[in-house]
Amino acid sequence: MPDKCTLHIGDKKFDLPIRKGTVGPNVIDITELYKNTGYFTFDPGFTSTASCKSDICFIDGDKGILLYRGYPIEQLADKSNFIETAYLLIKGELPNRQQFQEFSGAIKNHTMVHEQIRSFYNGFRRGAHPMAIMLSVVGALSAFYADSANVNDANEREISQRRMIAKVPTLAAMAYKYSIGQPFVYPDNELDYIENFLNMCFSVPAFKYKINQTISHALEKIFILHADHEQNASTSTVRLSASSAVNPFASISSGFSSLWGPLHGGANEAALKMLKTIGNVKNIPEFIKRAKDPKDNFRLMGFGHRVYKSYDPRAKIMQKACHEVLEVSGKKNDDLLKIALELEKIALNDDYFVSKKLYPNIDFYSGITLNAMGFPTEMFAVLFAVARTVGWIAHWGEMYSDPENKLNRPRQLYIGKDKRDFIDISKR
Ligand code: CMC
Numbered sequence: 225m226p227d228k229c230t231l232h233i234g235d236k237k238f239d240l241p242i243r244k245g246t247v248g249p250n251v252i253d254i255t256e257l258y259k260n261t262g263y264f265t266f267d268p269g270f271t272s273t274a275s276c277k278s279d280i281c282f283i284d285g286d287k288g289i290l291l292y293r294g295y296p297i298e299q300l301a302d303k304s305n306f307i308e309t310a311y312l313l314i315k316g317e318l319p320n321r322q323q324f325q326e327f328s329g330a331i332k333n334h335t336m337v338h339e340q341i342r343s344f345y346n347g348f349r350r351g352a353h354p355m356a357i358m359l360s361v362v363g364a365l366s367a368f369y370a371d372s373a374n375v376n377d378a379n380e381r382e383i384s385q386r387r388m389i390a391k392v393p394t395l396a397a398m399a400y401k402y403s404i405g406q407p408f409v410y411p412d413n414e415l416d417y418i419e420n421f422l423n424m425c426f427s428v429p430a431f432k433y434k435i436n437q438t439i440s441h442a443l444e445k446i447f448i449l450h451a452d453h454e455q456n457a458s459t460s461t462v463r464l465s466a467s468s469a470v471n472p473f474a475s476i477s478s479g480f481s482s483l484w485g486p487l488h489g490g491a492n493e494a495a496l497k498m499l500k501t502i503g504n505v506k507n508i509p510e511f512i513k514r515a516k517d518p519k520d521n522f523r524l525m526g527f528g529h530r531v532y533k534s535y536d537p538r539a540k541i542m543q544k545a546c547h548e549v550l551e552v553s554g555k556k557n558d559d560l561l562k563i564a565l566e567l568e569k570i571a572l573n574d575d576y577f578v579s580k581k582l583y584p585n586i587d588f589y590s591g592i593t594l595n596a597m598g599f600p601t602e603m604f605a606v607l608f609a610v611a612r613t614v615g616w617i618a619h620w621g622e623m624y625s626d627p628e629n630k631l632n633r634p635r636q637l638y639i640g641k642d643k644r645d646f647i648d649i650s651k652r
Contacts, residue, residue: 332413350402462620
């Protein structure tokens, strides 16, 4: 493998270093390109651009491989738990028993939020989208935890990371409770992370909520599957906003904003809505036809991925969890599941989807699963974001430990007017 390549512009030649990854594509280092040539590169959507170096997560989109710190997602979903996976993503190695206890104990110590935060919720109309609430209350944490907002202090960064992982589920459950008009439920540190979250979402003062182990294991898997996905839109947003050295709560709130869109974290909500709109297996051909029509902007939600050009490995695990949850919730003959399975079968045998390498992604089955667990569609993106907070915070920490980290400031290809003189309004 060469360690440099040569760029020819006119009769000039420029050497560009090649940097090697452990696995995956190597990169042509263009950091000195503008200085040496006067040219920028152009890559809208970052389809060929590595925006940073990272050792957290690796995806091989052609082979359908996803690794967190080298560990295959299938093994983590099967054998690990969410807090252990969070430790792995943030620290780089699996914890020993003592490290795990210290870490999970520290997260538990931070599960409560300041009482004043409750009043923010009252400002929203009932029925407000819980993601709209989350954007605000996560950013509002900046006003309460200024003592750990110094991004240049490794100790304060660690406290912020733990606070964020601990408090985001509390805020998310409060957003849900507010949207349905039920009282907030305080965290219960006797419970583990996932059980506590389910309890804050589903228990009411009138009777004790009994946690179903199948549901709680399935949610644990869903959280592990969603915890990180290298430089996706929301993680890149967190990195970009954090590059200005803003406090961590503001950066993470920008991650929530980016994740909410239907092409990213809003896709599971959109996928479930689509299955409901299809309504019956016999209507599938009509929707497949629409998805293939270039004049129609309808897309099969939960299908296709920027990186995966084969089956999303998370979708396989999700499909299994979906069957388990539907079984315990008495919905194994669910119409939506029947439509999803048939839609998948038809699309996977259709030339359009095969030639464009469009396979089901994680969101195809997660909507049905979360719905069967009792979460309304509006909460789907919130659940995704609660899990992804771990990935965001891991990348945020990595960024600050990287000596090459600097303010992110992309350039552009300007296609507007050249300099011209102002014309008075009377003469326009
Ligand atoms: N249904 C029908 N056609 C599709 C779909 C789809 N779901 N996805 C892509 N295409 C077509 C698209 O029309 C285009 O066709 P052509 O080359 O003829 O113009 C071609 O496939 C390539 O699409 P693209 O939009 O250029 O590809 P992309 O890499 O920018 O898009 C995507 C990736 C995820 C935005 C897209 O596949 C999509 O919109 N999927 C539906 C939304 C969805 O499920 N998003 C969740 C992604 S997974 C969750 C996450 O990790 O955040």
